[in-house]
Amino acid sequence: MAGEQILVVEDNAKNMTLFRDVLRATGYHTLEASTAGGALLLATEHGPSLVLMDIRLPDVDGLEALRRLRLDERTASIPVLAITAQAMKGDRERFEAAGFDGYLSKPVDIDELLTTVELHCGRRGALTHHFRVGMIAQATRSDVPCSGIEIEQTMPSASDASARVGFDVRVEC
Numbered sequence: 001m002a003g004e005q006i007l008v009v010e011d012n013a014k015n016m017t018l019f020r021d022v023l024r025a026t027g028y029h030t031l032e033a034s035t036a037g038g039a040l041l042l043a044t045e046h047g048p049s050l051v052l053m054d055i056r057l058p059d060v061d062g063l064e065a066l067r068r069l070r071l072d073e074r075t076a077s078i079p080v081l082a083i084t085a086q087a088m089k090g091d092r093e094r095f096e097a098a099g100f101d102g103y104l105s106k107p108v109d110i111d112e113l114l115t116t117v118e119l120h121c122g123r124r125g126a127l128t129h130h131f132r133v134g135m136i137a138q139a140t141r142s143d144v145p146c147s148g149i150e151i152e153q154t155m156p157s158a159s160d161a162s163a164r165v166g167f168d169v170r171v172e173c
Contacts, residue, residue: 004049004121007031009039009065010083011058015106019052022110023117034058036065043075050120053100055084063098070099079120083108 006023010016011034020030031046033039036057043051051069055062062082069075079101084091087105095103102116 003027003029005029005031005046006117006121007033007039007042007046007048007051009033009036009051009057009062010054011035011056012054015054018108019113022113026114028117028121036060036062036068039065040068040072040075043069043078044072047074048078050117051078051080052083052104052117053080055082055086055095063095066099081116081120 006028008016008019008023008030010019010032013034016032016034020032023030031042031048033042034057036059039051039053042048053062053065057065062084066080066082069078069080080099081102081104082095082100083104083106084095085106091105092103101120104113104116
């Protein structure tokens with residue numbers, strides 16, 4: 001099940017970079033869209049294993065994009081996770097009732113992101129990824145330049161079969 005393709009729908013370039021880099025560092029292939037329209041085209045053309053859908057998009061919102069994905073038989077069965085900064089009480093239930101297969105709030109916890117992605121891509125138990133960082137702040141200010149995101153993989157010694165693969169994640173702004 002290695003190399004599953006994940007469609008990331010996110011209009012914030014810094015958040016997109018974070019999701020893309022983390023997913024690629026853990027063995028996933030990514031497709032990227034900054035609008036719902038672009039996401040619908042990519043989903044129809046490539047049939048990804050999973051869609052990570054921001055709720056606030058510039059053309060139509062993630063709820064409408066989900067509705068359109070579900071109406072098309074080519075994309076109806078693709079799991080879609082809502083990712084949003086609208087983290088209010090009851091949001092998880094509201095988004096799941098709307099048909100999303102899961103929900104992640106921003107700022108995204110990297111461990112929760114990877115666990116959720118692994119669950120939906122059938123990798124459960126295949127490899128546990130450990131990040132020595134609890135949270136990555138949501139990049140919302142366009143006036144704060146970021147020089148980049150670095151992800152460094154740390155491998156356990158060959159003699160320790162029970163060790164976990166680790167990653168150091170650094171965001172420099």
